[in-house]
Amino acid sequence: MKAKTLKKDKVNIITLGCSKNMVDSEVLSGQLQANDINVVHENKKLDHNIVVVNTCGFIDKAKEESINTILEQVEFKKRGKLDKVYVTGCLSERYKLNLEEQIPEVDAFFGTMELPLILKQFEADYKTELLGERLLATPRHYAYMKISEGCNRTCSFCAIPLMRGKHVSKIMEELVAEAEGLVKKGVKEVMLIAQELTYYGLDIYKKRMLPDLLNRLADIKGLEWIRLHYAYPTKFPLEILDVMRQRDNICNYLDMPLQHASDNMLNAMKRQITRAEMEDLVSAIREKVPGICLRTTLIAGFPGETRDDIEELKQFLAKERFDRVGIFTYSHEEDTSAYKLADTISQEEKEQRAQEVMEFQQEISYELNQEKIGKTFKTLIDKKEAGRYIGRTEFDSVEVDNEVIITGAEKLKIGEFYNVKIEKAYDYDLEGVVME
Incomplete structure (x- = not known):
């Protein structure tokens, strides 16, 4: 050109x-x-x-x-x-x-x-x-890996299928080769992403194949952390957790957006699950993988949401005590089925509700972090900032979760693992020292 x-x-x-x-x-x-x-x-x-x-x-x-x-x-x-x-x-x-x-x-x-x-x-x-080859925009020690494209779900608020199409899984052998190539470049952590992670394989193998893929990836030498993002709760394949428990390099971490907790909202959002079923699923997950870190994402201000729905959501958070929570305000998207509903909640009220929920979760996050004081965690160093090294444990994904601030360390290598003893804990961050 x-x-x-x-x-x-x-x-x-x-x-x-x-x-x-x-x-x-x-x-x-x-x-x-x-x-x-x-x-x-x-x-x-x-x-x-x-x-x-x-x-x-x-x-x-x-x-x-x-x-x-x-x-x-x-x-x-x-x-x-x-x-x-x-x-x-x-x-x-x-x-x-x-x-x-x-x-x-x-x-x-x-x-x-x-x-x-x-x-x-x-x-x-x-x-x-060049299938699977790419020029990384992330630091060389971690990378995202997309295992499928699109989504077959029909959540009423979501326009992703309109933009990304139906679910299409990538062939397993190609994903394994891609991961092997990333490791050769120095990648130590791979974050598996998809619009719907647990649906992987249904289209090309006629059954859910994420457990098989995880085992194949866990066999790759040099791949120290495998992290799972965006699992859909309905018909969640619990055998994924068996692999997570058995393989040391699969992080005890699961990102599972639930969107809400009141049956009124879950039904309106077409989530195909009830609050009771979500509670049973969370219990089953924690029973299979004790100590697992659960991250979820919520929506505030969906059409028809009431103060009672918000209170029920807070009760759900109090009971389940998720390690990580993010929240969006509802966005009225053309061509989604929810677009037919009157968007009567003001943006100001949506943001106020989201803030209320996050402040409620903040207390839970603080209490859970306090329990980490005195414990030692394998920590991956991501960067040096303002003279301090910043890292993450297996319970923390990039940008959205806790960071571990390392104090008193002079020469650490970016992209290397260290054992860090936690000495202080805040709402969303930890402070610790490297153990020799």
Whole structure:
């Protein structure tokens, strides 16, 4: 592709949204690099002449951030600082025609599954031999690995199937090869991600194959941590937990979004589960893997939600005492079945309810962290910040969970494991010292 500048093209990829988007950006980067095109992630030097914005369209705030980022890059182009602006990802998949009309300065918009078409803009070929190869945007010691694409669930609030399509599992042998390749690059922790992790294999193997995949991945030498994200609670395959208990390098950690706890809301959200069934599942999980860290995500302000529903949610949290909780405010998404419901709760009230729930959970998080004082945990060092080393235990995923602040350490290696004794604990962070 010929650009206005005489210098060789340099492509900057800006990734918005979730870890699944990050993997897509990494794959695009790997393909561009294999075609001898200079590519970087989130370039701070600003010495690039082409930008690809990988957008998120999940909720209103994410859409707004995506639009603002596109407009910002278009402004750079107008001022002559960029030659080309391309847009891909979920927002582009869902609103391509509208975006083309409203932001004509963008050179091209692409959907979530149009990687070969993006490459054509660079006169580059899609290299099938690079299956699983990518240029990591994360520090080299950890990586996300997408085991499937899309979702077959019909949750009433969720637009993901509209943007990502139906569930499609990746072939197991390809995933094992991808993980082996990541380990050769220095990756020690792999975080398995999917819109619906437990559905893995049903489409191509006609049965749930996540336990088999976990065993195959756990056999890879040098892969020290395998972490599970985004498991759906309905018909949860408990045999996953048998593998987790048996294999030392599968973290005792499960990210399982529940969304709410009142039957009124669960039914309206089309979650296909009741509060009693969720309580039984949580109990069964903890019985199979004692000490497991459970993370969940909730939604506040869904249409029809009452104060009683919020109180029931808080009672549920008090009873189950999840280790980690995140919460979104409900976003009214076109073409979802909930869009037909009147969105009568104001944004201010939604945010107030979310804050109320998080403040309630904050006390639980503090109490659970206090129980860690005096205990020693295997800790992976992620970075050095303000003169202090920051790490994570097997119970903590990147960015969303606790960090362990290491005190009194002079020379630790980023990406290495150390035994850290916890001396102080706060709501969401721990402090400790390295044990010799």
